[in-house]
C-alpha cells in the first residue's frame with residue numbers, strides 16, 4: 001500500500017493561466033509511466049496506479065462527443081441546461097455544460113470552445129472560476 005498523500009480536489013488546479021496570453025485554459029495531467037491522460041488532474045494514474053503524474057495543458061477547442069438537455073436541474077444548477085462530453089485534441093474527454101441559446105444547433109462532432117466565467121463564490125465561501133464550452 002502506498003503512503004502517497006492525495007490532495008483535496010480543491011487543491012488540484014484544473015484552470016491555469018496561459019503564459020502566451022491572458023486567458024485561462026484547462027489543465028489535465030499525463031502519466032509519465034504509461035502515458036495515460038486524464039482530466040481533471042489526479043495524483044494517481046487510473047490506468048497503472050503510478051504516482052508520476054505531470055501537468056498537461058489542454059487546448060481551448062474540442063469536439064462535441066455527445067450531449068443531453070435537462071429541463072430541470074438540481075437547485076444549485078438551475079435549468080434548463082445542456083450536459084456534454086467534449087473530446088479534446090490531447091486525448092481526454094471532458095464532462096461539462098454547454099452554453100448555447102438553441103440546443104437544436106448542437107450536433108455531435110461539432111467544434112466547441114472553452115468559456116470561463118467571472119469568479120463566483122462556492123459553498124465554502126471561496127472564489128472560483130467555472131467553465132463551460134460553447135459552439
Ligand SMILES: [Zn+2]
Pocket residue numbers: 031032033034035036045046047048049050
Ligand atoms: Zn499510468
